[in-house]
Amino acid sequence: VAGVKKGAPIASLVDIAGRAGVSIATASRVLNGSTHPVSAATRALVLDAAAELGYSPSLLAQALVTRTSRIVGVIVGDIVDPYFAEVARGVEDVVGRRSHLTMVCSADRSTASELRHLKVLCDYRAAGIVFASSGYQEDPLDAELEDAVTRARTAGTAVVALAHRNFAGPSATVDNRACARDVTEHLISLGHRQITFIEGPEGLHTSHQRLEGFRGAMGRAGLDCARLVPGGFEYESGVQAAVRMMAEGSLPDAIVGANDEVAIGALMSLRQAGIAVPDRVSVAGIDDTRPARIVELTTVRVPLYELGALGAQMLLGAEDGSGPDAAGATVLPHRLIARATTGPRR
Amino acid sequence: VAGVKKGAPIASLVDIAGRAGVSIATASRVLNGSTHPVSAATRALVLDAAAELGYSPSLLAQALVTRTSRIVGVIVGDIVDPYFAEVARGVEDVVGRRSHLTMVCSADRSTASELRHLKVLCDYRAAGIVFASSGYQEDPLDAELEDAVTRARTAGTAVVALAHRNFAGPSATVDNRACARDVTEHLISLGHRQITFIEGPEGLHTSHQRLEGFRGAMGRAGLDCARLVPGGFEYESGVQAAVRMMAEGSLPDAIVGANDEVAIGALMSLRQAGIAVPDRVSVAGIDDTRPARIVELTTVRVPLYELGALGAQMLLGAEDGSGPDAAGATVLPHRLIARATTGPRR
DNA sequence: TTGTAGGCGTTATCAT
DNA sequence: ATGATAACGCCTACAA
Numbered sequence: 200v201a202g203v204k205k206g207a208p209i210a211s212l213v214d215i216a217g218r219a220g221v222s223i224a225t226a227s228r229v230l231n232g233s234t235h236p237v238s239a240a241t242r243a244l245v246l247d248a249a250a251e252l253g254y255s256p257s258l259l260a261q262a263l264v265t266r267t268s269r270i271v272g273v274i275v276g277d278i279v280d281p282y283f284a285e286v287a288r289g290v291e292d293v294v295g296r297r298s299h300l301t302m303v304c305s306a307d308r309s310t311a312s313e314l315r316h317l318k319v320l321c322d323y324r325a326a327g328i329v330f331a332s333s334g335y336q337e338d339p340l341d342a343e344l345e346d347a348v349t350r351a352r353t354a355g356t357a358v359v360a361l362a363h364r365n366f367a368g369p370s371a372t373v374d375n376r377a378c379a380r381d382v383t384e385h386l387i388s389l390g391h392r393q394i395t396f397i398e399g400p401e402g403l404h405t406s407h408q409r410l411e412g413f414r415g416a417m418g419r420a421g422l423d424c425a426r427l428v429p430g431g432f433e434y435e436s437g438v439q440a441a442v443r444m445m446a447e448g449s450l451p452d453a454i455v456g457a458n459d460e461v462a463i464g465a466l467m468s469l470r471q472a473g474i475a476v477p478d479r480v481s482v483a484g485i486d487d488t489r490p491a492r493i494v495e496l497t498t499v500r501v502p503l504y505e506l507g508a509l510g511a512q513m514l515l516g517a518e519d520g521s522g523p524d525a526a527g528a529t530v531l532p533h534r535l536i537a538r539a540t541t542g543p544r545r
Numbered sequence: 546v547a548g549v550k551k552g553a554p555i556a557s558l559v560d561i562a563g564r565a566g567v568s569i570a571t572a573s574r575v576l577n578g579s580t581h582p583v584s585a586a587t588r589a590l591v592l593d594a595a596a597e598l599g600y601s602p603s604l605l606a607q608a609l610v611t612r613t614s615r616i617v618g619v620i621v622g623d624i625v626d627p628y629f630a631e632v633a634r635g636v637e638d639v640v641g642r643r644s645h646l647t648m649v650c651s652a653d654r655s656t657a658s659e660l661r662h663l664k665v666l667c668d669y670r671a672a673g674i675v676f677a678s679s680g681y682q683e684d685p686l687d688a689e690l691e692d693a694v695t696r697a698r699t700a701g702t703a704v705v706a707l708a709h710r711n712f713a714g715p716s717a718t719v720d721n722r723a724c725a726r727d728v729t730e731h732l733i734s735l736g737h738r739q740i741t742f743i744e745g746p747e748g749l750h751t752s753h754q755r756l757e758g759f760r761g762a763m764g765r766a767g768l769d770c771a772r773l774v775p776g777g778f779e780y781e782s783g784v785q786a787a788v789r790m791m792a793e794g795s796l797p798d799a800i801v802g803a804n805d806e807v808a809i810g811a812l813m814s815l816r817q818a819g820i821a822v823p824d825r826v827s828v829a830g831i832d833d834t835r836p837a838r839i840v841e842l843t844t845v846r847v848p849l850y851e852l853g854a855l856g857a858q859m860l861l862g863a864e865d866g867s868g869p870d871a872a873g874a875t876v877l878p879h880r881l882i883a884r885a886t887t888g889p890r891r
Numbered sequence: 892t893t894g895t896a897g898g899c900g901t902t903a904t905c906a907t
Numbered sequence: 908a909t910g911a912t913a914a915c916g917c918c919t920a921c922a923a
Contacts, residue, residue, distance in 0.1 A: 208696075208699065209696070209700065253692075255664065257668050258664070258665055258668040258669065259605065259608060259609055259668045259669055259670065260609065262605060263605055263606065263609060270665060272648075278630050278633050278634055278637065278649065279627070279630040279631060279633075279634050279835070281625070281627070281630075284624050284625040284627075284630060285625060287624050287625075287651070288624055288625050288651075291624065291651055295653075300650070300661060300662060300665055301650070301651065302618075302648040302649070302650055303624065303648070303649050303650075303651075304646070304647070304648055304649075305633070305634075305637055305647065305649075307641075315646060316646060318601065318604070319604055319616060319646055322603050322604040322605045323604065323605055323669060324605065346599075350554075350555070353554065354555065434835070434839075463839060467839060489625070489780070489836075490835075490836055490839060493780075493809060493813060493836060493839065493840060494839060494840070
């Protein structure tokens, strides 16, 4: 780094080859860790020619010819959703440990956008791609996405999913039905009978699975499992859901949100309206994101960080063979976490 | 998209050129929006040869020769910090509107990591790069970073900073001293006299500026501005700071955190210990991130989203000349937001 | 041990 | 209107 000419234009292999008076081939050999033998003398020549010119190989050109790179992409649904932030962190930590670089792409919960990012990552020869968000039950772009994923794989880019997807492949997930079931049963065990579920985004597998979990628990308890209200996965959706419920005048005994964000939105909205939580109504969510811990929301802990970390391991494990079974569909454990927003009925 | 062979290997220009019975040159011409004239007949030939083979140009190869791409990178300090999430969102929105793609890179608040990401983005011919986090006052990697940024620019990659940096260039920031001054004065006006400041990460410009703002306000009011406690920009740091303060036995009248996260960490820690906020001690932060709104923290609103959006505009504006002055050092306005965690003394 | 040359997938300059 | 062909920056057999 020392002695490098300031603001030196670029310096490519030909430059340093010329400067060192050797062929571009030998220059290349010493500059990338080639096993090809090179005399100590010329090696030194090349080395400091490179040093003086501040040479650094073009990752672009390298990727073009070697057909691989050390970057892995994480495609998330929404960058401001703490759920994805935590997952991305997990990926980053293990990816970084293997001296690769992580780039996270926000797809705005749109398959079309996911496809665009997939294309770029693929073209740029990413070592792997992590799909962090769930797919949609019915998606016109399904075929296209599946095809793109297949091509990515045959092109050498590993792909793993951290939620239910309509394309096959290795995955690390949690049992969303069980998660929803567990919170719901917790509420029921607390004596609540009228429980309404704030649904997740329309059509998302995760939304559907969690709704099913809720319905299952309610049904088995002989309770009315039709108390649903449209929501989403965002704070604002939770606020709106609460507003709607209050407007209709009939508050339930308890509310379970499809995820923590909506639950918190509802929680805040309720409290602001002077409704006591958990005394008048209990509120619970799913995921156990950081905000949930802050507001002391009862929820189900989903191992977000671990999901990301495991996903990354599967990717890179597949790469240098050293890793665990890069094929399986691991289901990580979840766990109910009762906190301050739920309590016995009345 | 219809009629594409499933899982077709790759298909490059030569493939579709051959299939269409034309030269690779003409194929290229019709497949990218070249103005070069091509007969309608051959154009059609190429077009459906491409369609049948599911052709899609290699962004990598394109970037190699055109020396540009449609991706912009955002280098942040910590992906789980809501501050950066909001900024990234701002960037994404305007970048996406211009049909570019955003990739956010987490540098773990390390300049070395920033350099690595800069290198990749640069090599991949990113259209622009946004540095979202502040630099360090004293940084051994300063020269190297400055040089890298210069090279990036001469290589055609625009670079903007959204916080104080040791390299020159366009920027969009807020007045951190004023932010800290404003919260502090708010607390003073509330009658508080003993106010302690939880510092930000050691050596960060932003940390220093905010500390200065605090000191200035305290000094002007003739108060003891030496009540400081080490902290950081993370929730956990706030918790530790609070623990330390409680252990020392002498709680101040009020606490201002270097940012919302630490402030919230302290807030929660205090409340959990049974200390009434704001009755016994007031707590305030800086940034107005989403969590701050949730816990109703008194803070200073920093236009995070707008910072990101503006940064992106400067980047892309510079690109196609259409934009605003891509050179200036814009300082966006901030505003005190008094909420529930601060109140009159005693 | 070192050099030559072909190729990775496009774009772009010249001829034709 | 089309087609060779030289870059772009690097890696890697294959020769020497």
